[in-house]
Amino acid sequence: MEEYAREPCPWRIVDDCGGAFTMGAIGGGIFQAVKGFRNSPSGMNHRMRGSLTAIRTRAPQLGGSFAVWGGLFSMIDCGLVKVRGKEDPWNSITSGAMTGAILAARNGPVAMVGSAAMGGILLALIEGAGILLTRFASSQFPTGPQFAEEPAPMPASSFGDYRQYQ
Amino acid sequence: MDKESSGSSNPDSRRAGGLGLFGSSAGPQYSKTELAGVPLTGMSPLSPYLNVDPRYLIQDTDEFILPTGANKTRGRFELAFFTIGGCCITGAVSGAVNGLRMGLSETRNMAWSKPRNVQILNMVTRQGATWANTLGSLALLYSAFGVIIEKARGAEDDLNTIAAGTLTGVLYKSPGGLRGAARGGLVGLTLSGLYALYSNWHHLKGSSSTRY
Numbered sequence: 001m002e003e004y005a006r007e008p009c010p011w012r013i014v015d016d017c018g019g020a021f022t023m024g025a026i027g028g029g030i031f032q033a034v035k036g037f038r039n040s041p042s043g044m045n046h047r048m049r050g051s052l053t054a055i056r057t058r059a060p061q062l063g064g065s066f067a068v069w070g071g072l073f074s075m076i077d078c079g080l081v082k083v084r085g086k087e088d089p090w091n092s093i094t095s096g097a098m099t100g101a102i103l104a105a106r107n108g109p110v111a112m113v114g115s116a117a118m119g120g121i122l123l124a125l126i127e128g129a130g131i132l133l134t135r136f137a138s139s140q141f142p143t144g145p146q147f148a149e150e151p152a153p154m155p156a157s158s159f160g161d162y163r164q165y166q
Numbered sequence: 167m168d169k170e171s172s173g174s175s176n177p178d179s180r181r182a183g184g185l186g187l188f189g190s191s192a193g194p195q196y197s198k199t200e201l202a203g204v205p206l207t208g209m210s211p212l213s214p215y216l217n218v219d220p221r222y223l224i225q226d227t228d229e230f231i232l233p234t235g236a237n238k239t240r241g242r243f244e245l246a247f248f249t250i251g252g253c254c255i256t257g258a259v260s261g262a263v264n265g266l267r268m269g270l271s272e273t274r275n276m277a278w279s280k281p282r283n284v285q286i287l288n289m290v291t292r293q294g295a296t297w298a299n300t301l302g303s304l305a306l307l308y309s310a311f312g313v314i315i316e317k318a319r320g321a322e323d324d325l326n327t328i329a330a331g332t333l334t335g336v337l338y339k340s341p342g343g344l345r346g347a348a349r350g351g352l353v354g355l356t357l358s359g360l361y362a363l364y365s366n367w368h369h370l371k372g373s374s375s376t377r378y
Contacts, residue, residue: 007248011248013251014248014251014252014255015247015248017251017254017255018246018251018252018254018305019247019251021250021251021254022246022247022250022306025302025303056341059303060299060300061295063299063302064254064295064298064299064302067254067298067302071254071255
């Protein structure tokens, strides 16, 4: 598989926003298709029309919410990268928590804390899964040369000899 | 004696070059007509090192080494997320500006108070969200069609762009019946045609840029 190349930080925000919108819109589209199908009067014509209407109205909204989440997350992530000067999973977890907090700001401090916890735990799960996957994928390849063996069997005479040539 | 046997041109040109560089007459004087007839074999008056064959100076476009399996340019799928995200953000910004304009004009008669601010804020967020969703879903449809058409044709050029734009317009306006779909298709055709024209302007004009 080709290596996964992410954009540098300012453009990463636009990329993540687009990716989140796509996920939300397509997932929401499928979900709303089923829901609209079921919540329509009986008769295939009605059901198809209800399904299409639900997709047209609800899927972009879900895509939009995902896009806001993704864009805000990526913005905070890039900000943390610039401030801390390194990229590691802690950035993502903190960004997830802060995004959850900001998006629940209208509902008061208690809701913010709860939303932050949810966001942080979600991102921790995602990052943990990513790390496990990387370890699993790399363990499939043969390991490099082992340096732990061979500490001693160097003949002492060769080291003694060189003093003569000083 | 060695100098003369190796060729009479070299010492002459060297001395001529020296005279030319330093100006003052430090050696035997040669008239300009004598100097003009001296062939400069592989040497320029400035430096003996400027004798590179110009054929070696041409820059090739294949100057990047690509890893296995990588294309030279980004395909539609890699550009898709950037397009969709860009359209979302553009839609959000323009929707917010539009919402600000509408909110200010609708609450013109109110004093500056909390209800007025809340109303303006609501207009801004609602318009921003609506425009972002609309533009984002248009971009999603366009990118999806572009990828499908490219995979189906197996080739990539501006025809894909125009076809994807037209199909997006048709699909987006299809709830308006056949007439709505046709109008949407026409708008899509126009916009994507303009974009294709814009991105190929230099090529179409037949620019005479030198390849260096």
